[in-house]
Amino acid sequence: MSQVNTIANVTDEVDGDEAVDQNISAGIALADVLRTTLGPNGRDKMLVGDGQVVLTNDGASIVDRIDIESPAAKLVSEVAHSQGGDIGDGATSAIVLSGALLREANELLEDGFHPTTIVNGYGEAATRARNRLPELATWENHDDETRRRIVETSITGRWDAERTAFLADLAVRGYQAARSTDGPRLENVTIHGIAGGGTADSKLLDGLVIDTDRSSTSVSDVPAPLPRRVEDANVAVVDDELTIQSPESTPQLSVEDTDALRRLQAFETGEYERYVDTLTTHNIDVLFCQKSIDDRLKALLAQAGILAFERTRQDEVHKLERATGASPIMRPGELNVGAVGHAHVVERRTLGASEFTLVRDSASTQVSLLLRGGTDHVVDETERIVVDAIDLLASFDARAGVVPGGGATEVALAADLRTWSRSIGDRTQIVVDAVADALETIPRTLARNAGHDPIDTLLELRHRHDDGDATAGLDVNTGDVADMYSRGIVAPVRLNERLIANATEAVTSILRIDGIIHVDEPVHEDGDDHDHQHAISGGFQSDSHGYPWAIGH
Known part of the structure; x- marks a missing residue:
């Protein structure tokens, strides 16, 4: 703008x-x-x-x-x-x-x-x-009703009374869901706006919602059909690229005969299969990778029935950790029982014109607010209202007087x-x-x-x-x-x-x-005025x- x-x-x-x-x-x-x-x-x-x-x-x-x-x-x-x-x-x-x-x-x-x-x-x-x-x-005596009144006072007039009350209640529930014994954890709240539908269609979900259109996160592109929904899913998060590592000091690999080529191909096949075997041994159903996934490995993962996402943003890696309990690893070989997370459901869903991935679990400390509206303008304004409301509630809890x-x-x-x-x-x-x-x-x-x-x-x-x-x-x-x-x-x-x-x-x-005082820009020694x-x-x-x-x- x-x-x-x-x-x-x-x-x-x-x-x-x-x-x-x-x-x-x-x-x-x-x-x-x-x-x-x-x-x-x-x-x-x-x-x-x-x-x-x-x-x-x-x-x-x-x-x-x-x-x-x-x-x-x-x-x-x-x-x-x-x-x-x-x-x-x-x-x-x-x-x-x-x-x-x-x-x-x-x-x-x-x-x-x-x-x-x-x-x-x-x-x-x-x-x-x-x-x-x-x-x-x-x-004294401040409860969720006081919080709702604070938010309603803040946003009254920006929407009608019915939607004002609805958004105030939604913001309070989202804020309270992200609280812990140490106080509010605003990083545990993810907010997404989706054009299409009414404001009353907005909802609070336990777990993480990833907008795969706005985020760099994408489903691995493979010919094999991938599931839209995985229930009772074991989740692994890889905080690196998934490919065959090559020596950084060797920019180019030369193969002198067909035997060497076959040995190289066998080595690569073994490495790819080792990746897949490690994941299947730990019953991994869904894989999130921060960087790209090798094309050949994508196909092998799809054949093994593993739903793989690549290019997951670093901030979403941290959110996945909170949403599933998975510990990010650098390579699949580092995977162990303690690093495997769990999700009640991982679902790919189309909402409005956008593709989303929902990662939900009852034990999750991550919550997501899905805000709906008839147009992009309404969605943007609703998102501003809810973000400000949650910040306002955090300010209130820091000094709880009204x-x-x-x-x-x-x-x-x-x-x-x-x-x-x-x-x-x-x-x-x-x-x-x-x-x-x-x-x-x-x-x-x-x-x-x-x-x-x-x-x-x-x-x-x-x-x-x-x-x-x-x-x-x-x-x-x-x-x-x-x-x-x-x-x-x-x-x-x-x-x-x-x-x-x-x-x-x-x-x-x-x-x-x-x-x-107006100070003239210095002229550089080369005579250039650097525009x-x-x-x-x-x-x-x-x-x-x-x-x-x-x-x-």
Whole structure:
């Protein structure tokens, strides 16, 4: 997918107030791109490039697909990657909060505040808010119902209520199936999307599912018919190529007479038969090989009734080990009883337009989620939802507290910051109040995107919180200001902690920048200008004039 939008390209040498203005404008521009997607009723963005179309309101997905050329906007975009990668949710909220903090900072700068004063005030306010969060959270009696509510809150609005509940339950069951005594083992979950069918056709399977179209894994191509299904199968996994080994120092083998040729052929035949005899001695029914299998050996394996797969990816070798209990070996001669795995069934199946291999066993620690949808777009969006949901559940288990959603937590933190700021005796008080105003951007945006009056909604929320109702938030489906816990609208406390930390760190980094310098590309001694691009700061592409660098205080 090519990048399809450009955010605030900075190409001139600037410093001082002009640099600050350009940096703030770049960050605000990126936040404005995503602001309309925030919340359950956020509007989708259609991204078009290279003949492909992506329709999504997922903030992290949008940021991945737009061309961000400003170093300052790049810092803000990294908030989405950090939030989404670490938590699994909140990428859009983090960027929207960053944009709100930048807007407040811009007004403070116009009022004569020094950037250092704003940076210090933002830092103190963020610390206060993060310390207050545990007091707003509940920490006990969390079960799978709580997990389902967390996931439903995260994905509500991206699908209808019925499919939202179905996917939330599926994600929770998949996550729980991959847990062990040591906690969640996300590597034990394999997710495949299959176009064709309805979302409700998605299912959780014990064992491993290999997409033989997307993976390099393929069934050995032999004339003999191969079984589509093998039950009660003994499984061997070879972590190498299956062929006759030749000395690496001998690039070419010369045969001088027919006797030598016959001896060579007899040797090769004996080696191939030894491979097959070893496998049949251990009653191997299914063989997975990481690399290729010699054509002659393929035919012999098929004749022996062994279903052989070749070019299995290394990550799938590890998954097969967990799914079957087989220990990978380098050569068939190393096979022993302890290295043989077992599968209740190994089945080749066509789902949609793709070929799959299912390796299932009741004792497997590997599980697979097969996600269905009518079109590739629906499948891709469903896959993003489930992947994010599983990451979000892992974040919740790492710090098992929940806070009320619907903007309730942000309004409560804003009220606390305003109360606390009255005890501050210098200009920092105004900066802390600005952070409180920025936090309330979240409920205001939720109300606007849901079609409700943002001013009336915020006033009602403030009134309820002033009366001591710290769990009052906006139910975007009804427009009611209600107890979020009773409506099941909740989020992990760790999500809000990282949201505040990520947004504040990005904004304060931008505010510290007081100059942007353009450095010309050095000309190589051979006179060549080397017409290739260099990556700066995790993916920033310079133009043909050189490197834009940011200089901090």
